[in-house]
Amino acid sequence: MTHLNTHPWDEGIAEIQISCGVYSLQDNLSKKERMQMNTSTGKHLQFLTQMAVNSPMFKLLFKNYHNHYIQVESLVKQMAKEIDQQQQQE
DSSP states (O other), X not given: OHHHHHSOTTHHHHHHHHHHHHHHTOTTOOHHHHHHHHHHHHXXXXXXXXXXXXXXXXXXXXXXXXXXXXXXHHHHHHHHHHHHHHXXXX
């Protein structure tokens, strides 16, 4: 258990953002794949942040990531709804 407390969990956050960010910018991804990747990335980032939450700085970081995740999730759902409405009108 000691190694979990001393592991630099926060270092994984940037790695995940960089690798998933580049992947998500590809034009050939379907909407479903992009949504799955965003969900998976969010879960990984949430895990890493929770592992590092002992630090006050990471409590603030977690709060910011959580707020960002909620906002992005809301925007993606709204965008998906608008796309579906446009496709139904066509």
